[in-house]
Amino acid sequence: xxxxxxxLQSIGEAELIKRITKSFKNKxxxxxxxxxxxxxxxxxxxxxxxxSQDILVEGVHFDLSYVPLKHLGYKSVVVNISDIISxxxxxxxxxxxxxxxNRFRIKALEELYEGIKLACSYYNVDLIGGDTTSxxxxxxxxxxxxxxxxxxxxxxxxxxxxxxxxxxxGDLGSAYMGLQVLEREKKVFxxxxxxxxxxxxxxxxxxxxxKPEARVDIxxxxxxxxxxxxxxxxxxxxxxxxxxxxxxSSSISFHIYEDNxxxxxxxxxxxDEFKLSHSVAYLNGGEDYELLFTVxxxxxxxxxxxxFLTVIGSCxxxxxxxxxxxxxxQKININSSGWDSFNKKD
Amino acid sequence: xxxxxxxLQSIGEAELIKRITKSFKNKxxxxxxxxxxxxxxxxxxxxxxxxSQDILVEGVHFDLSYVPLKHLGYKSVVVNISDIISxxxxxxxxxxxxxxxNRFRIKALEELYEGIKLACSYYNVDLIGGDTTSxxxxxxxxxxxxxxxxxxxxxxxxxxxxxxxxxxxGDLGSAYMGLQVLEREKKVFxxxxxxxxxxxxxxxxxxxxxKPEARVDIxxxxxxxxxxxxxxxxxxxxxxxxxxxxxxSSSISFHIYEDNxxxxxxxxxxxDEFKLSHSVAYLNGGEDYELLFTVxxxxxxxxxxxxFLTVIGSCxxxxxxxxxxxxxxQKININSSGWDSFNKKD
Numbered sequence: 060x061x062x063x064x065x066x067l068q069s070i071g072e073a074e075l076i077k078r079i080t081k082s083f084k085n086k087x088x089x090x091x092x093x094x095x096x097x098x099x100x101x102x103x104x105x106x107x108x109x110x111s112q113d114i115l116v117e118g119v120h121f122d123l124s125y126v127p128l129k130h131l132g133y134k135s136v137v138v139n140i141s142d143i144i145s146x147x148x149x150x151x152x153x154x155x156x157x158x159x160x161n162r163f164r165i166k167a168l169e170e171l172y173e174g175i176k177l178a179c180s181y182y183n184v185d186l187i188g189g190d191t192t193s194x195x196x197x198x199x200x201x202x203x204x205x206x207x208x209x210x211x212x213x214x215x216x217x218x219x220x221x222x223x224x225x226x227x228x229g230d231l232g233s234a235y236m237g238l239q240v241l242e243r244e245k246k247v248f249x250x251x252x253x254x255x256x257x258x259x260x261x262x263x264x265x266x267x268x269x270k271p272e273a274r275v276d277i278x279x280x281x282x283x284x285x286x287x288x289x290x291x292x293x294x295x296x297x298x299x300x301x302x303x304x305x306x307x308s309s310s311i312s313f314h315i316y317e318d319n320x321x322x323x324x325x326x327x328x329x330x331d332e333f334k335l336s337h338s339v340a341y342l343n344g345g346e347d348y349e350l351l352f353t354v355x356x357x358x359x360x361x362x363x364x365x366x367f368l369t370v371i372g373s374c375x376x377x378x379x380x381x382x383x384x385x386x387x388x389q390k391i392n393i394n395s396s397g398w399d400s401f402n403k404k405d
Numbered sequence: 406x407x408x409x410x411x412x413l414q415s416i417g418e419a420e421l422i423k424r425i426t427k428s429f430k431n432k433x434x435x436x437x438x439x440x441x442x443x444x445x446x447x448x449x450x451x452x453x454x455x456x457s458q459d460i461l462v463e464g465v466h467f468d469l470s471y472v473p474l475k476h477l478g479y480k481s482v483v484v485n486i487s488d489i490i491s492x493x494x495x496x497x498x499x500x501x502x503x504x505x506x507n508r509f510r511i512k513a514l515e516e517l518y519e520g521i522k523l524a525c526s527y528y529n530v531d532l533i534g535g536d537t538t539s540x541x542x543x544x545x546x547x548x549x550x551x552x553x554x555x556x557x558x559x560x561x562x563x564x565x566x567x568x569x570x571x572x573x574x575g576d577l578g579s580a581y582m583g584l585q586v587l588e589r590e591k592k593v594f595x596x597x598x599x600x601x602x603x604x605x606x607x608x609x610x611x612x613x614x615x616k617p618e619a620r621v622d623i624x625x626x627x628x629x630x631x632x633x634x635x636x637x638x639x640x641x642x643x644x645x646x647x648x649x650x651x652x653x654s655s656s657i658s659f660h661i662y663e664d665n666x667x668x669x670x671x672x673x674x675x676x677d678e679f680k681l682s683h684s685v686a687y688l689n690g691g692e693d694y695e696l697l698f699t700v701x702x703x704x705x706x707x708x709x710x711x712x713f714l715t716v717i718g719s720c721x722x723x724x725x726x727x728x729x730x731x732x733x734x735q736k737i738n739i740n741s742s743g744w745d746s747f748n749k750k751d
Contacts (some may be wrong), residue, residue: 065510066510067507067514067539070511072537079517080532083531086530086531087497087531089553090498090531098534103449103553104451106449108454111500111534112501112534114536152433152435152447152456161414164411164413165416165425168421180430186439187438187456188444188457189458191421191422192462193465194464195543199462199540201458201502
């Protein structure tokens with residue numbers, strides 16, 4: 060074996076997970092979905108329990124030089140809630156574990172938990188446990204989120220069918236551009252600590268980066284519209300990565316239309332200022348926590364009439380590649396180059 | 406406020422958790438037990454779900470210079486399973502998240518998951534999810550464990566009553582002495598990397614440190630004996646710390662008898678070799694993962710007849726302090742000086 064093949068950097072997170080968990084065998088009949096979807100699914104009598112766990116690491120997932128601890132607490136809950144919501148289930152409980160170095164003061168942890176409390180309150184989620192320990196360096200936050208439902212309308216990544224429409228909530232690319240602005244301001248500050256940044260032109264992008272929301276309103280909206288998606292995922296690592304996940308799980312391919320991708324005016328302006336193609340922001344950026352899902356074509360009118368949803372493409376036979384049709388009619392292959400913590404691009 | 410009072414080191418983990426979570430309010434009627442027991446308890450129709458989450462940090466909870474990764478994987482599952490068992494519930498599912506620096510090779514993570522798989526297989530637990538991400542330094546493992554039961558015999562920390570017997574499974578202090586041996590060998594190795602340690606006299610203690618087991622056999626045994634404990638906790642931070650937890654939760658005090666504490670012959674010998682009082686090992690040591698519980702006095706004969714269980718004391722009125730009666734009849738106050746990651750003593 061080539062020595063490089065033994066490096067964590069040589070394989071992505073998905074491949075790593077596949078390798079280290081391939082020989083595990085389930086023994087409990089309550090286990091319905093294990094590794095490989097946004098959340099696991101357990102079934103006890105009538106009750107379906109969805110459960111997911113994430114870990115956020117200082118210096119990898121967040122930079123405390125511009126992320127306030129209260130925002131970090133809020134966001135660390137939101138990213139987990141989003142995984143439960145993307146199964147079409149409402150979150151109900153969380154456990155939060157932190158490992159924290161002695162350089163933090165109690166006051167700092169109170170700020171972090173203030174943000175966690177705000178998210179719990181906003182999303183009607185109870186904090187039921189966790190662990191608090193020291194670390195030698197920095198801060199780590201691990202959150203487990205649980206949702207429960209008696210409904211059978213649980214949506215996996217695997218149900219998309221040929222002819223279905225591909226739909227996205229909200230708009231894309233703003234959280235990534237917010238990150239670019241914050242990173243730039245950090246560099247300016249390092250050179251001139253007295254600089255007073257004027258961030259008025261970036262408020263939407265920065266808010267989307269620092270205080271994202273999980274789209275529980277969208278699953279309520281879909282319920283009102285009597286639409287059950289055939290497959291669903293949340294956009295945490297960028298549109299191209301999530302499209303590839305749905306594609307692999309559903310054994311289907313996707314064509315998306317560049318002109319249909321919803322992008323805010325501010326995001327477009329910030330892309331232009333940074334001389335970045337809009338497509339880099341929405342295809343590879345991530346952290347928007349919007350919902351990406353497929354629905355039967357018969358719901359087309361209802362989706363088009365909704366101010367919160369946009370049809371961005373359709374499901375085609377698997378033999379075709381996932382691709383984006385540009386404004387000029389060109390077909391561009393979409394490969395999965397979303398954010399991967401083992402292969403940081405920036 | 407005194408500046409010191411703002412330090413994490415100035416307050417213990419329990420006080421920190423109390424401070425940062427005191428203003429959280431539950432909103433879901435499924436929440437039965439939240440923060441403050443070994444595991445949280447949720448109730449959905451007939452099904453009771455217990456759930457706990459721990460985080461293990463390199464350099465704080467384990468030292469990879471003498472802990473093989475396979476053992477670490479096994480132990481990180483066991484310590485969580487033990488929290489579920491101490492609620493008198495059998496574990497069924499786990500989620501494992503790791504944050505790992507690029508200095509680790511894929512092969513190393515495969516070893517870690519080999520240990521996790523072994524524990525899953527031994528305890529009939531399914532691995533259903535988690536997260537895998539990079540870290541800037543070292544390895545962190547966060548495990549969430551879930552148990553489920555329709556039984557009403559869930560045992561909390563809070564049910565002990567005056568006159569109940571205090572019982573412990575197995576023997577105590579060995580895991581702590583195993584740690585002392587491993588730490589000593591590490592120092593020897595640092596001075597002379599060619600030394601070949603003879604660890605034959607320490608096999609039991611080292612095994613208890615590196616590959617502890619969660620006492621699922623004890624809850625099966627109690628079921629056979631038709632005994633439901635009135636309160637229960639697992640011994641992760643040392644007997645004195647756990648006694649104080651039961652005491653606070655049950656509003657009761659405990660008298661324990663030094664002569665009754667079960668200690669293995671090897672552990673006694675290792676204590677003597679290290680010139681450590683036996684009581685330091687079992688009162689303050691921790692990591693034995695034995696079960697500490699209270700039962701009604703009417704079960705005294707059944708407990709005394711069991712080869713796995715030892716009565717070590719009894720429950721008295723709260724106004725009395727928790728104390729140990731020595732061989733010479735002296736009363737020694739037991740304060741909670743168990744292991745606290747924010748106040749490492751060694």
